[in-house]
Amino acid sequence: MSTANRETPRPAAGRAGIKKELPAHFKDYRHVWVFIELERGQVHPVSFELLGEGRKLADKLEVQLAGVVLGPPGEAVGNAVAEAFAYGADLVYIAEAPLLADYRNEPFTKAMTDLVDTHKPEILLLGATTLGRDLAGSVATTLQTGLTADCTELDVDTDSSLAATRPTFGGSLLCTIYTLNFRPQMATVRPRVMPMPQRTDKPVGRVIRHKLSLAEDEIATKVLGFLPDNQSAKANLAYADVVVAGGLGLGAAENLQLVKNLARAIGAEHGCSRPLVQKSWMPADRQIGQTGKTIRPKLYIAAGISGAVQHRVGVEGADLIVAINTDPNAPIFDFAHLGIVTDAIRFLPALTEAFTRRLSPHSRDKLAS
Amino acid sequence: MHIVICIKQVPDSAQIRVHPVTNTIMRQGVPTIINPYDLFALEEALRLRDAYGGEVTVLTMGPPMAEDALRKALGYGADRAVLLTDRYFAGSDTLATSFALSQAIAKVGETFGTPDLVFTGKQTIDGDTAQVGPGIAKRLGLLQLTYVAKIPSIDLAAGEIKVERRSEGGTQMLKSRLPCLITMLEGTNEIRRGSIHDALCAARSQVLKWSAADAGIEDLTKCGLRGSPTVVKRVFAPAARAQKAALIDTAEKALRDVADELITAIFTRQPALEHELAFNGGA
Amino acid sequence: MIEENFDAIVVGAGMSGNAAAYTMASHGLKVLQLERGEYPGSKNVQGAIMYANMLEKIIPDFRDDAPLERHLVEQRLWVMDDTSHTGIHYRSDDFNEAKPNRYTIIRAQFDKWFSRKVREAGATVLCETTVTELIRDAKDRVIGVRTDRAGGAIYADVVVLAEGVCGLLGTRAGLRQMPKPQTVALAVKEMHFLPEEVIEQRFGLKGDEGCVIEAVGTTSRSMAGLGFLYTNKESISLGIGCLVSDFAAMVESPYVLLDALKSHPSIRPLIAGSEVKEYSAHLIPEGGYKAIPQLFGDGWVVVGDAAQLNNAIHREGSNLAMTSGRIAAEAIIEVNSRNAPMTKRNLALYKAMLDKSFVVKDLKKYKDMPALLHTNSCNYFTTYPRLMSQAAQNFMRVDGTPKIEKEKATTAAFIKARSRWGLLSDAVRLALAWR
């Protein structure tokens, strides 16, 4: 007869109930660490988001929050350290070496695993960027511990273990994952999933330096060059305050101009759903969603987007979601805050026009008076 | 040159449904596909083989039906397929998966020649972790090049490879050493359509089926649930937002008025926005 | 590249193609089967009921591992008007036999299983390969095929065309004509997913028992058509089909009809709360006996829907497809065993064998039905359903009207609608066509 086709993604029962005593050699693993991602002089903002989240975990566990900065000797590391404190770190570990100038897996993995082995954190968080994921995967394997990727929620359980929640099956379900019996408990979090914490000027606190015992000629991979993304083409979607996006409902590539026009009028970034990237109507870095960018704007306007779960997981953090769709039953209306059931191709120009009117200097004067 | 490429069979997540009552995945009628990201790696492997000569071995760990994915890969033109399948692997997380796969790759190497390159996809669409590739590399002691967008050249004699790697805000040009593991970025190429000859060969060739023992895995405690440090404690459906969107009435109104009404509604909910927008755009 | 030569190439991996490929391969013929879909069944839509007997003739122990949904213990035939239905229900515990006679299946899964059997029998099966052209020699004999893959032609002694209702390959090659709009129905179907327990409770089923509803009436808006509801394990297949020519004439979209069916008060509660997935549309050949084309020629035979072998009146298609596929294969095996060439003359054996089977006999029996239902569809699909509903309601409602008056009123309504002569002639014509 037909096979019973129901399955849980992973047997949630079985080991789930079992909670063995943590092996003795892991008992002294304490404190929460956040990897401060420094590349070419810049700290990736996701590191600050993680410090905000790490602060909450550390407070619940009544332990300290530490930042880990790996980079070349110089000003950049100093700045990164200062910023780490400003965003809530209690102390910072530093490994400074010329061979940490550009990201390469070998020296970074070595530095990070050495630091963990020496100072024994119980939780280690990294941003789910290309760098963070590259590093986290090999660090976790070297340490033989668990790593939960792309978390959307982190919490501390009653027994002090890390409860890492992440979407699974494209966002149709969420699951909460624990790393039992191994330390550190590692997790990566995508940019913009956690809110940016408040920055407060604080003096630089305790800094612990680690000397990397690795020479350049021990590293097989060499960086021959770096080609920065063309600034003009680079979408700063993830960190934009206002985003206007178009979907397949716009019907044709040329209608994307309507989205861009509105975006320009209100100083927003523009983005799109995945099918438009697949059709080459927009470049891949404009894609929003599970396999694109996660965004967290104050205002998100979606035109002609159905709101599939893979899209939804990328925009749910927005403060205000406005959906324009001809189909009143489109799933996007399940999670948008404001909706208009109408033809976006006709409505977008009207909206652009109305915004322009409203925001024109003339009416701004009115607003001021 | 011998290239090993790891592919995974995944349910087409676009078509997955969640049982409304039990919150379990209903797979009835949900087709399985080769993880789309793996196809970019597979094509790159085939392309390199065609350019430099050699063989491509596809490897997957999964249930018996994952053979379908391997047959497909053979149809695209891969030379050999290995299915790693054993009940000991059930419930593997990424650490256990990378252990089993690395053992199997070592065995493939012993049997058919040490691989010069191992490929994986960027990530899977079900596990979605991007961890298995780096995990395999670490366990095999291979250099790891992730998010590779292009492989401009390989010098087999010198054991050297040049790649372009996607990193935050730009592209790194890297030179590294063979053997290494590459995770391939999406959109970098398009999977070929095998010729009728490839298809016929694929239909006739045998997929090698290896158990844990066949792959030379002795330490079963590193496999499956037992070898997985992470444990899924709870699976649940995302909380539905309590309210559906407030719909702005469009009946018998000029678009212009609807637009004004929408803008007012936006600024009522987010008063601070009005000043910010006026500052950003509007001019 | 090496030139490939097969005993037989089968185009299509539907019911008929699989039956043919399996039968030939298990008799040791070197068989290549080509399917354009991503996997066998990926392009196949079917309600779907599968008839055990015809499959048993091909794979006797299919019940061991075929993906079967439910075996049918109950059949409901409904005549519907807009708000009611009058029905005959037949349910019998006899259908809970050791080897049940009819099952619901999901084609995507079933075809995959069938195809695995074909492969195990020794045939080479290639999917995602569309046959684009039949290759012929100077004497116009079919000697092989070309596909949409790079790498040229493949040759075989005989090509079995099992390409389904549209049969583009055969029609393009001039072996037969495109089916006409009045001889094909367009069926649209949705899968409604519901938990197993809910389905069992709503239809009074237990275990693997299943139920089927087939409905005619005003739901098809006076067109010759039929609504159907089949219970699967965790889903309900719900659909409706009408002749393509009718859709065109009425300017109705099939989707509107399906919507009307779904919201009919007799159907709605049965699917309430379901999650809809997989909306699909497919053609069904309904021309019957008179539409059967030339079935064989030099180096080729045609089977299944491509040969219009479909019994619309009894909603049977897959069994005719399987049987024609098997018989064609048996004929080819016979010719092959005599070491004779696959000429038109020799392949005539297929038609001779098919004529003796239920396939052609059944189609012959109903040869006039398609035309009758087509020309008289308004009466059979609207007037009578309405009259029946009124009659039934008149009969059920207890309101103090003397019974004799009620009966008179019913009779009067029938006569008013169709006249005495009309009633008589409808009945006679139906009986004649049925005979």
Ligand SMILES: Cc1cc2nc3c(=O)[nH]c(=O)nc-3n(C[C@H](O)[C@H](O)[C@H](O)COP(=O)(O)OP(=O)(O)OC[C@H]3O[C@@H](n4cnc5c(N)ncnc54)[C@H](O)[C@@H]3O)c2cc1C
């Ligand atoms: C592994 C995987 C990963 C994925 N990752 C992503 C991802 O990261 N991001 C993403 O977006 N998708 C992703 N998807 C795809 C996702 O499942 C959906 O297919 C996609 O989001 C749908 O895009 P859409 O809403 O633009 O198109 P559609 O679903 O076709 O929706 C178009 C909408 O426009 C409406 N419409 C039509 N005409 C008009 C009009 N004139 N005016 C207004 N509205 C109109 C329609 O009612 C409809 O709701 C992924 C899928 C898979 C399988």
Ligand SMILES: Cc1cc2nc3c(=O)[nH]c(=O)nc-3n(C[C@H](O)[C@H](O)[C@H](O)COP(=O)(O)OP(=O)(O)OC[C@H]3O[C@@H](n4cnc5c(N)ncnc54)[C@H](O)[C@@H]3O)c2cc1C
């Ligand atoms: C909605 C609906 C409900 C039905 N319900 C029932 C029912 O309950 N019971 C029943 O017995 N029958 C039913 N039928 C009829 C039944 O589905 C068909 O009679 C049967 O599937 C015919 O089998 P076939 O092999 O001839 O064609 P198909 O099953 O259509 O198979 C043809 C195959 O050939 C492939 N193909 C076509 N052209 C090419 C090419 N050029 N190259 C390679 N491959 C090609 C197609 O992809 C397809 O897989 C129903 C039909 C429909 C549409």
Ligand SMILES: Nc1ncnc2c1ncn2[C@@H]1O[C@H](COP(=O)(O)O)[C@@H](O)[C@H]1O
């Ligand atoms: N079970 C598996 N069998 C073979 N390869 C796998 C398996 N799981 C993951 N991979 C490979 O590892 C890559 C990353 O997977 P993941 O870490 O799950 O996102 C995939 O793109 C595959 O190439």
